[in-house]
Amino acid sequence: MSAAAEVGLRRILAVVDLLLDAVDEETLVPALLPLLLGAVPGDSIIWAPRAGESDRPLTLPAGLLTDDVRAAFARESATDSLVRHTTLGPGTPMRRSTLQTRSEFHALAAYTDVYRLFGAEQQLAMSFPAGYAAGVPRKVCVAISRRDSDFSDDDVAAAALLRTRLSRALNRLAPPEPGPPLVTRRESAVLTLLARGLTNQQIAHRLAISPRTVDKHLEHAYAKLRVGSRVEAANAWLTREPAALRPAR
Template sequence: MSTAAEAGLRRILAVVDLLIDAVDEETLVPALLPLLLGAVPGDSIVWSPRAGSAERPLTLPAGLLTPDVRDAFARESAADSLVTHTTLGPGTPMRRSTLQTRSEFHALAAYRDVYHPLEAEQQLAMSFPAGYAGGVPRKVCVAISRSGSDFSDDDVAAAALLRTRLSHVLNRLAPPPLPPSPVTRRESAVLALLARGLTNQQIAHRLAISPRTVDKHLEHAYAKLRVGGRVEAANAWLTRGRTAVHSAR
């Protein structure tokens, strides 16, 4: 293996080592961006959530995207084939030069208002599933830019290798929400009376069961609805618990 290849492998392994120890995305990404720029060398990197998310992109150098650049990208990126591949397509690592000629790139309004000011003459972009946010599947897009020479086949291969590991780690850090366990019909009956403001004694009298049994039904229902008290349980049952009633009694 050549010296350059050994150095490239070490840079990739540095990213992998960081991912293995990751405990949350908030601390991971700032440490990750410079290592990604080492593994797939470039002048800048943009790490951004799926379009439409309220999350702001993170960049290296920091503050790379001014408000004017972000606004221009929002207006003009729909005509950019690399953006389409990354956000709506398969998201595999892709060089801009694979999708369009230099003249086609320079003809884009986004080149004038976004890429040229950033000196992003060459780009390699990818996206990948990145766990869940607010119960909704999330995707992260990564774009690495250069002002000089184009990205090599080795750069694309390194990005592909890291893409799989990035997705795996982010899915681990933000797993899908667990489906709510269904409440039984008896637990639902208790919750319905609870939502009407009845006390445990009144619920017990109405259902001809003991107050202790009411306590147990509520304990189980709290766990299934993932709530911590009477008010939360009543609200949860009114908004979503009715759809989770199990046929068991």
């Protein structure tokens, strides 16, 4: 292995070590950006979480994107093939030069109003799944820019290697996807008997509770399942708990 390859491998491993030790995204990303710029060398990096439009990008150097630049990007990025690749396409690591010539890039309004302002003459961009935000699937787009030489095949390979590990780490650190509220054990028992066609009186007799208590359990269960009737509750419970169809012993 050449000396340059050894240096590149050490830089990739530094990113991997940081990801393994990470405990939350908020503290991870500021430490991660300089290491990513070491593993895939560039002059600047943009880390742009996307869950709707609520997340703001982080950059190195800091303050790379002013409000005016961000507004111009929002207006003009739809015509940028590299942006489409990362936001709507597969998001695999891609060099801008693979998608368009230098003259095609310079002809973009986004080049004049965005990229030229921070010297992004060459770019390598990728995106990856990063958990959920408020129940919405979330991804992170990463763009590394250079003023001079283009990115090499080794740079693309390094980015591809890191992409999988970045996605895995971000999914691990993300809050769990929200699910339906949990019903209690007694509410579960009531719903199971309801799904088998028993009346409230029969449920009460089977569980040795009063019909009024059955009513209360169903009231709470309806709210948790977001239903308003016995039929809706039975259908929702059978969808969630197919075992409710098993005959009672």
